[in-house]
Amino acid sequence: MVQVWNPNGKYRVVSTKPMPGTRWINLLIEQDCRVEICTRQKTILSVEDIIALIGDKCDGVIGQLTEDWGETLFSALSKAGGKAFSNMAVGYNNVDVNAANKYGVAVGNTPGVLTETTAELAASLSLSAARRIVEADEFMRAGLYDGWLPNLFVGNLLKGQTVGVIGAGRIGSAYARMMVEGFKMNLIYYDLYQATRLEKFVTAYAEFLKANGEQPVTWKRAASMDEVLREADVISLHPILDKTTYHLVNKERLAIMKKEAILVNCSRGPVIDEVALVEHLKQNPMFRVGLDVFEDEPYMKPGLADLKNAVVVPHIASASKWTREGMATLAALNVLGKIKGYPVWSDPNRIEPFLNENVPPPAASPSIVNSKALGLPVSTSRL
Numbered sequence: 351m352v353q354v355w356n357p358n359g360k361y362r363v364v365s366t367k368p369m370p371g372t373r374w375i376n377l378l379i380e381q382d383c384r385v386e387i388c389t390r391q392k393t394i395l396s397v398e399d400i401i402a403l404i405g406d407k408c409d410g411v412i413g414q415l416t417e418d419w420g421e422t423l424f425s426a427l428s429k430a431g432g433k434a435f436s437n438m439a440v441g442y443n444n445v446d447v448n449a450a451n452k453y454g455v456a457v458g459n460t461p462g463v464l465t466e467t468t469a470e471l472a473a474s475l476s477l478s479a480a481r482r483i484v485e486a487d488e489f490m491r492a493g494l495y496d497g498w499l500p501n502l503f504v505g506n507l508l509k510g511q512t513v514g515v516i517g518a519g520r521i522g523s524a525y526a527r528m529m530v531e532g533f534k535m536n537l538i539y540y541d542l543y544q545a546t547r548l549e550k551f552v553t554a555y556a557e558f559l560k561a562n563g564e565q566p567v568t569w570k571r572a573a574s575m576d577e578v579l580r581e582a583d584v585i586s587l588h589p590i591l592d593k594t595t596y597h598l599v600n601k602e603r604l605a606i607m608k609k610e611a612i613l614v615n616c617s618r619g620p621v622i623d624e625v626a627l628v629e630h631l632k633q634n635p636m637f638r639v640g641l642d643v644f645e646d647e648p649y650m651k652p653g654l655a656d657l658k659n660a661v662v663v664p665h666i667a668s669a670s671k672w673t674r675e676g677m678a679t680l681a682a683l684n685v686l687g688k689i690k691g692y693p694v695w696s697d698p699n700r701i702e703p704f705l706n707e708n709v710p711p712p713a714a715s716p717s718i719v720n721s722k723a724l725g726l727p728v729s730t731s732r733l
């Protein structure tokens with residue numbers, strides 16, 4: 351149930367799951383780590399399972415977003431001499447960072463490497479919902495197709511419509527660019543901060559279209575989230591999950607959206623009140639959703655699975671080979687960096703140097719979310 355690499359390594363690093371690729375294992379082994387990988391056939395490990403894996407001596411743990419990293423686990427890790435934990439994910443709403451701070455444990459995450467992959471899945475869900483691809487696929491497989499018809503699976507044209515993005519950070523901005531450039535959609539977004547680079551991109555693209563005699567695209571930063579919900583035809587959610595974004599989309603907000611709107615969620619399930627969503631989908635058959643995440647994963651709220659106007663996939667937005675191997679590498683290097691006393695990389699939005707397989711990675715932890723709280727030194731490397 352535990353696979354061991356480099357048994358005589360000085361530092362003991364535990365991974366609660368097998369992760370894609372071997373680079374992450376090799377990087378740890380090269381730096382004198384004994385790597386233990388839990389191979390249990392149990393998808394979601396409990397706190398007790400992880401305490402058993404940590405044992406009496408553990409220098410660092412690489413964990414998953416399905417695990418509850420709170421007071422109990424950080425206390426156990428600290429007692430075992432551990433100073434580092436990394437989620438193999440960019441989102442870390444499963445981690446109580448205050449508890450980690452209390453025990454002086456660094457918390458890593460994996461930004462950047464999954465930005466485009468996740469945005470591509472959001473774009474795929476947008477298209478699947480707009481063009482009713484899953485419904486049509488089921489129809490074909492059921493042997494129901496008996497010839498072309500003018501009204502068969504008529505969906506929505508994206509070109510010239512408005513795409514709304516809630517949370518225009520790394521992934522939200524990448525998605526917005528795909529939809530604007532790929533489908534010539536106009537953009538409206540809501541974020542606590544201005545997405546300057548995104549705005550510049552859309553402005554430049556609009557100028558390019560105009561110079562080619564085409565209808566230019568437009569953009570607008572909305573003053574409120576409701577403005578996006580009212581105006582957009584396709585809305586994709588990309589904020590972090592915290593107290594301010596829990597049930598951000600609720601019954602009242604669903605009611606202000608267009609009757610034929612498409613809602614996509616590749617952020618975290620609890621950003622939508624899923625019970626209210628099921629009801630809304632029942633009442634509004636032309637309203638469609640594309641969901642990668644669910645409020646009570648791995649479960650769906652009753653009724654959702656029966657609805658034809660919902661496309662549902664099992665939290666696979668970051669699931670491309672390159673991204674998942676890169677996430678494993680970043681998570682391992684976060685833990686390794688802390689164990690070795692390396693500084694923290696200065697810009698978690700520029701993690702490319704860690705992903706080049708042809709050169710050794712920088713001597714730094716790529717992304718530690720509580721580096722300031724722990725007073726960790728920051729790398730001065732300008733690679």
Ligand SMILES: NC(=O)c1ccc[n+]([C@@H]2O[C@H](COP(=O)([O-])OP(=O)(O)OC[C@H]3O[C@@H](n4cnc5c(N)ncnc54)[C@H](O)[C@@H]3O)[C@@H](O)[C@H]2O)c1
Nearest residue numbers: 441468517518519520521541542589590594616617667668
């Ligand atoms: N489905 C998946 O597999 C998958 C994959 C990657 C990331 N994610 C989720 O996507 C999230 C975003 O990732 P990212 O790399 O783009 O992060 P990011 O930090 O770059 O972007 C998040 C954005 O949300 C904004 N935001 C925060 N609170 C908000 C609010 N109340 N209203 C509107 N905007 C708000 C922030 O200002 C920021 O711009 C992650 O935290 C994670 O939960 C899911």
Ligand SMILES: O=C(O)[C@H](O)CO
Nearest residue numbers: 438439440441464668
């Ligand atoms: O936060 C994340 O990284 C995802 O949910 C998994 O890739």
